[in-house]
Amino acid sequence: MQIAIYSRGFVKEDLPIIQLLLDELQREEIDTIIYDPFFRALEPHIKFGKDPVTFAQSEDLYGKADILVSLGGDGTLLDTVCYVRDKNIPVLGINFGRLGFLASIGKGAIYAAVQALKQRTYIVDKRALLHLDSNVGLFGDVPYALNDFTIHKKDTSAMVKIHTYLNGEFLNTYWADGLIVATPTGSTGYSLSCGGPVVFPEAGSFVITPVAPHNLNVRPIIVPDNHVISFEVEGRSDQFLCTLDSRMETIDNTVQLAIKKESFSLSLVRLDDSNFLHTLRNKLLWGIDARNTLK
Structure with missing residues (x-):
C-alpha cells in the first residue's frame, strides 16, 4: 500500500502529530508519497526513515497512490479535488484546522486511522x-x-x-x-x-x-x-x-x-465509528442541551 500525503503547510505545534503519523505509517510498512512543497517545509523538522517519494501535480499520483491523506482543515481537503480528479483515489482528512466537517478525523485518532488504512476497515462515501x-x-x-x-x-x-x-x-x-x-x-x-x-x-x-x-x-x-x-x-x-x-x-x-x-464523484474515507449524523451532533452541537441531562 502507498499513501499520498497533502497539506498546505503546518504550525510548530503540529510537528509531533506529523512525526507520529509518519512513524506509524513506516512501522506498518506503508510507503508514502508526500506533496513536494510540504515535504521541503518539513525536511528541517521531521525525521524520515527513508527519503520519501514526492508529488507536485495530479499526474504524479496516478497508479502510485492508493489513498490520499489530507492534513489540515476542510479547505485543505478541498484542494485535494485538484489532485485526485477523476482517478477515484479515496481521500482521508485528518483535522488540523478548526471545525472540520470534511476532515473529521481528530489528531488523537492517528493510530486508529493508520490501523484502519492498514487493515482496510475504513468506509468510503461517494460525494457528488x-x-x-x-x-x-x-x-x-x-x-x-x-x-x-x-x-x-x-x-x-x-x-x-x-x-x-x-x-x-x-x-x-x-x-x-x-x-x-x-x-x-x-x-x-x-x-x-x-x-x-x-x-x-x-x-x-x-x-x-x-x-x-x-x-x-x-x-x-x-x-x-x-x-x-x-x-x-x-x-x-x-x-x-x-x-x-x-x-x-x-x-x-x-x-x-x-x-x-x-x-464523476469524490471518494471520501471515514472511520467506521463516524457518520454524517455523528458529525452534525459534534460540530454543530446538536443535542447538547442541559435539559437532555436533567432527571
Whole structure:
C-alpha cells in the first residue's frame, strides 16, 4: 500500500502529530508519497526513515497512490479535488484546522486511522461534485468543485443582479451581494452561513442560496442535481468574482456560466465509528442541551 500525503503547510505545534503519523505509517510498512512543497517545509523538522517519494501535480499520483491523506482543515481537503480528479483515489482528512466537517478525523485518532488504512476497515462515501461550463474556459482543466460555486460582487461595489435559469426556464433575478450553488457536501459550508439548509450528502440535489439578498422574501431553494443552472450577471461594476471552492476567477458580464452535476464523484474515507449524523451532533452541537441531562 502507498499513501499520498497533502497539506498546505503546518504550525510548530503540529510537528509531533506529523512525526507520529509518519512513524506509524513506516512501522506498518506503508510507503508514502508526500506533496513536494510540504515535504521541503518539513525536511528541517521531521525525521524520515527513508527519503520519501514526492508529488507536485495530479499526474504524479496516478497508479502510485492508493489513498490520499489530507492534513489540515476542510479547505485543505478541498484542494485535494485538484489532485485526485477523476482517478477515484479515496481521500482521508485528518483535522488540523478548526471545525472540520470534511476532515473529521481528530489528531488523537492517528493510530486508529493508520490501523484502519492498514487493515482496510475504513468506509468510503461517494460525494457528488458540481461542474462549471463557461464560454471562456474558466479554472483550466479543473472546472469542478466539491463544496460550491459562487458568483459575488467584487470588493465594495454595489450589489449585482443575477438572472438565474433552470434548464433554460427563468427562476429568479437575485438582487444580492452574490449567489451560492452548493452540493449536499457544501451545504454545511458557505451556504449554511448564509441561511441555507443542511442537506444529507447522498441527497441528489443542489442548494441555491443568495448572499445578502435585497429582497427579504427571497430564500434558499433546493433543486434536483439533474438540472442545469445557468446565469446572466449585471451590475454597476464591470467585473465580478466567480469561485469554485477556494479557487477564484474575475469575470465580466459577457461570460456565460452554467452549473451541472459532474460525471464523476469524490471518494471520501471515514472511520467506521463516524457518520454524517455523528458529525452534525459534534460540530454543530446538536443535542447538547442541559435539559437532555436533567432527571
